[in-house]
Amino acid sequence: MALPKITRRWVLPSLDGPSSLKLESIELVPPGPNQIVVKIPLPLPYVPLSDGAGVVAAVGERVKNLRPGDKVFSVFKPAWRSGRQRREFGVSNLAGSDVQGILSEYVMLDEEYWTPVPRNLTFVEASTLTVAGVTAWNALYGLSDHQLRPGQSVLTEGTGGAMKTVKSDGLVTIVGFIAGLAEQQPSIVDMFFSMATFRSVHCGSLEHYSQMIAAIEQHDIKPHVDRIFGFEDVPAAYKYMSEQNFIGKICISVE
Template identity: 30%
Template sequence: MAPTTAKQWTVEGKNGFDSLKLNEKAPVPQVGDKDVLVKIHAVSLNYRDLIIPKGKYPFGVTDGVVPGSDGAGTVEAVGSRVTRFKTGDKVVTLFSQGHLGGSLDGASIATGLGGVLDGTLREYATFDEQGLVHMPSNLNWLEASTLTCAALTAWNALYGLESRALKPGQTVLTQGTGGVSLFALQFAKAAGARVIATTSSEKKAELLKKLGADHVINYKENLNWGEHAKSLTPGGAGVEHVVEVGGPTTMAQSLKAIKIDGVISIIGFIGGFSKDQPTFLDCLNNVCTVRGLLVGNRLQFEDMNRAIEQNNIHPIVDEKVFDLVHLREAYEYMWDQKHFGKLCIQVA
């Protein structure tokens, strides 16, 4: 039986990481007819989690929200009308709880965990049964907790446009060593594609090569890395997919790398903002598709999990793992970019 109270973090204000407040005796949520009570075992952090308490997240946030979108845990109890799960099942959270299939709409975009809806940085949580997926059998708790946002975003970038879905032999350009980029590298290699990765250090370059990157470009040493990436493709035609995480500061180089009819998937803006950035005309001049995406839907999540099991893909988890009580320290560690891959919180 679940306890009646448990540890839970909330975001109270927009004053930075001091806005994170720990309640050690928060009430465990009641289980409704269609709800699933989950004992959270592990949570992974995203850049989004860091900017919400700083007041810099561009989408909706509820006052006093429980932060965290990514989580893996055990089903402790189910409501009377639940059919998808049973007690003891291992599950992973869906980011947009209402995004079950197809494209986002006005309703489903407003169901993000840890922003609009209470998230995962707590010991026990209830979710509508539609907002969970079964955990891949080949992963441990920490690995599984990384799938919700970073993995599904990478999967959507490579397979979300069905007419332009990644094919064996094509080339993918990834940026840096964050969670989305590393997942894109792993998925692309499993699909028989070539990967050109960019990074800022020799140490990280060696790790990218160990993960299967065919070429690694140091973007600090080679400022024109987009053209260089293009020159590394067959016939110098360019890459079919760019997983764009830098945003305005890297977009010009991504456009230089892209192949005619290629796809640039804009994931985020970790490079910051810049007034000096490409225009819509540059998309026309490069004859490419530029798409913004927000994670993915549950059907894509289930497809991805099957691929993870079949190819025995294991997420890259940072060697340092924090416990729930030291969440603020984990935020600082990630903000200072000390992590490689996904940074995880051990909850249970």
């Protein structure tokens, strides 16, 4: 696949929020030895910044596992391969301080930032897995000795898109706070004597990605997409997200 000389991407020239987003054209150079270039397909959509899916357009000479034409989606923490998360794994986060995001027609990153798209998903569906998908998997199955089992209950704080994605024969119980929260809240001592297990969850490891992909293919799981915006309408997509009136994922179609 021949590469164009120029590609477009959205950038933040300042920290003033989505209103400062600017569309710019840049030169597209050949990939480095360990890099691959991914063409975000037209008119298929993807989620901006760290989440995206596309087709490998070109590869560097030392790329081992991916070839032009392969369908891939992005990996958020490639340094976290397995086991418990450590602080140093966050240094190379996709769309972090050291690595550019992927709100672009073509994206050039090391091979480790990409993994094959599940066979049963479209590009738009696969683009939703980079952070939200693997974080949910890690939350449910990340502790080998405390994995969720059929018949158990899951509490989702704030709900968000989780209500829409509950299996049709699942049971949902809504607990509301019509009069607001009580002044007396559980203390650290209460949590200590409850003998509960507490842990933070932030994305997932490469091992979690592999497990998630296998489960998605085996059970034909389909992520829910709320709305798709055009590539020229990125600021509108951010505005729609800020209104917090959606269920599922918001995607960007590269045009």
